[in-house]
Amino acid sequence: IAGYLGVSVLVERIGRRLSTIPFADQSTCQVIDQTRQPLFTNDFRPNPGTSSGAESIVPREISETKNGNLELAGNLYSFSPVESTGWTVVVRQPKAVAYKPVHDLIGNMAVLAGLLMGLAAIFAWLGGIFYRRQTEAARRIEREVIFSEKILANMPVGIAFVDPTSKKFLQANEAFSQMAQRFGGLSQSREIVGATYDDVKIAPVDAIERVLSFGTPFQLIEQPFRDEGDMTHFVNVTLLRLQAADETIQGVLYLVDDRTRDVTLRQELINANAAKDQFLALLSHELRNPLSPVIAMVGELEATSPRSPKLREALEVIRRNVELEARLIDDLLDVTRIAKGKLQLSFEVVDVHEILRRAYEICREDLAKKSIEVKFELDAQGVHVEGDPARLQQVFWNLVKNSVKFTPTNGRITIATSNILPDEIEVRITDTGIGIEPDKIEKIFNAFEQGQTSITRRFGGLGLGLAISKAMVDA
Numbered sequence: 001i002a003g004y005l006g007v008s009v010l011v012e013r014i015g016r017r018l019s020t021i022p023f024a025d026q027s028t029c030q031v032i033d034q035t036r037q038p039l040f041t042n043d044f045r046p047n048p049g050t051s052s053g054a055e056s057i058v059p060r061e062i063s064e065t066k067n068g069n070l071e072l073a074g075n076l077y078s079f080s081p082v083e084s085t086g087w088t089v090v091v092r093q094p095k096a097v098a099y100k101p102v103h104d105l106i107g108n109m110a111v112l113a114g115l116l117m118g119l120a121a122i123f124a125w126l127g128g129i130f131y132r133r134q135t136e137a138a139r140r141i142e143r144e145v146i147f148s149e150k151i152l153a154n155m156p157v158g159i160a161f162v163d164p165t166s167k168k169f170l171q172a173n174e175a176f177s178q179m180a181q182r183f184g185g186l187s188q189s190r191e192i193v194g195a196t197y198d199d200v201k202i203a204p205v206d207a208i209e210r211v212l213s214f215g216t217p218f219q220l221i222e223q224p225f226r227d228e229g230d231m232t233h234f235v236n237v238t239l240l241r242l243q244a245a246d247e248t249i250q251g252v253l254y255l256v257d258d259r260t261r262d263v264t265l266r267q268e269l270i271n272a273n274a275a276k277d278q279f280l281a282l283l284s285h286e287l288r289n290p291l292s293p294v295i296a297m298v299g300e301l302e303a304t305s306p307r308s309p310k311l312r313e314a315l316e317v318i319r320r321n322v323e324l325e326a327r328l329i330d331d332l333l334d335v336t337r338i339a340k341g342k343l344q345l346s347f348e349v350v351d352v353h354e355i356l357r358r359a360y361e362i363c364r365e366d367l368a369k370k371s372i373e374v375k376f377e378l379d380a381q382g383v384h385v386e387g388d389p390a391r392l393q394q395v396f397w398n399l400v401k402n403s404v405k406f407t408p409t410n411g412r413i414t415i416a417t418s419n420i421l422p423d424e425i426e427v428r429i430t431d432t433g434i435g436i437e438p439d440k441i442e443k444i445f446n447a448f449e450q451g452q453t454s455i456t457r458r459f460g461g462l463g464l465g466l467a468i469s470k471a472m473v474d475a
Contacts, residue, residue, distance in 0.1 A: 158256035377416035406433035
């Protein structure tokens with residue numbers, strides 16, 4: 001009886017203890033004895049007798065295994081023996097409820113894994129873009145470096161970089177190295193890289209200090225140097241201070257440009273032009289001298305010859321052509337005088353309207369032959385200027401003569417003046433001729449220029465009139 005009472009008390013205490021334990025959702029706990037009979041009711045009170053439902057609550061496999069876990073009929077059973085009693089504690093829970101935390105964890109982990117994989121894919125995509133850009137940037141920099149090196153290596157201008165502290169050449173292209181050895185005093189066996197600024201005697205010794213101190217570029221233009229073969233080279237030398245973005249001095253850029261060919265060619269052109277001017281002057285004098293007696297003899301023949309129309313017409317043709325030849329030669333002489341700066345002007349106060357009328361009178365005969373109408377619009381009130389009357393008449397005559405030459409028969413020429421300002425007078429000569437193309441305006445004031453060859457073939461002339469007129473006006 002005492003043993004039974006002790007077991008009953010023990011069962012009652014275990015039941016009270018179990019009733020205080022918060023079991024998970026839909027979980028049930030039971031303790032079975034050696035006969036697989038439950039010790040408690042559903043509310044953990046001692047079971048007064050046998051339970052017909054014990055077989056359905058506690059599967060037979062539990063009594064056989066005594067310890068472990070079992071899945072059966074959609075439930076999960078966890079059981080373990082109670083030492084020294086022969087009892088077994090059984091906890092039953094629906095499998096879906098029991099595994100829900102695991103499924104939730106797996107689901108959360110799947111979501112997290114998906115997020116991580118998404119982030120990894122995004123980072124991989126961004127990393128790919130960054131890598132491609134970095135690769136392209138590296139390739140571009142490499143191309144630029146190779147391009148710059150190729151340019152520097154093949155440029156005819158000598159380029160070198162001088163360290164600001166040691167004054168040593170840190171880098172130089174082949175052209176600079178050759179010029180340093182040719183006429184800069186650098187030994188043929190010595191490399192330019194590592195040599196000092198003083199070893200290359202092209203720029204003055206103190207020039208680099210001034211450039212480093214003040215930042216002002218140093219430059220020599222067409223400085224003559226003699227090489228070992230006693231040949232003179234004309235060289236442009238430039239020193240430039242290089243600074244970084246923070247204004248720290250990086251070094252000095254040393255540029256050497258051999259301009260010998262250009263200087264030689266320019267001197268040859270100057271000599272050729274001087275020879276041409278001298279030739280024209282000599283030729284003009286030699287051609288002009290015989291014309292003077294011809295003109296004189298024609299005038300005498302016209303005065304003393306019989307009144308034969310054919311003879312007088314022949315003499316008129318001779319005189320007109322000789323005078324034209326003399327005018328062309330005088331133009332050549334004027335060109336040579338202007339080129340040499342020997343054009344002499346005698347200034348005096350002259351009447352512009354009077355000089356215009358004289359120029360018109362010279363061309364009157366040619367105007368009559370082409371039936372060209374001349375209209376005067378001399379509206380200027382202030383007509384007196386200081387100038388050379390002979391040269392001013394020559395300018396106006398050239399302009400009127402050009403209008404006559406390029407205006408067709410029955411055309412019209414207008415000679416007009418006006419005072420734009422009180423102390424200035426403007427002279428305009430317009431015509432109904434062939435005109436001048438806009439792109440030829442600047443060229444027509446050059447010597448021997450008539451715009452295009454077809455005009456020269458059609459109208460003749462040397463193309464000197466406007467060039468001489470402009471030079472006289474500018475003088």
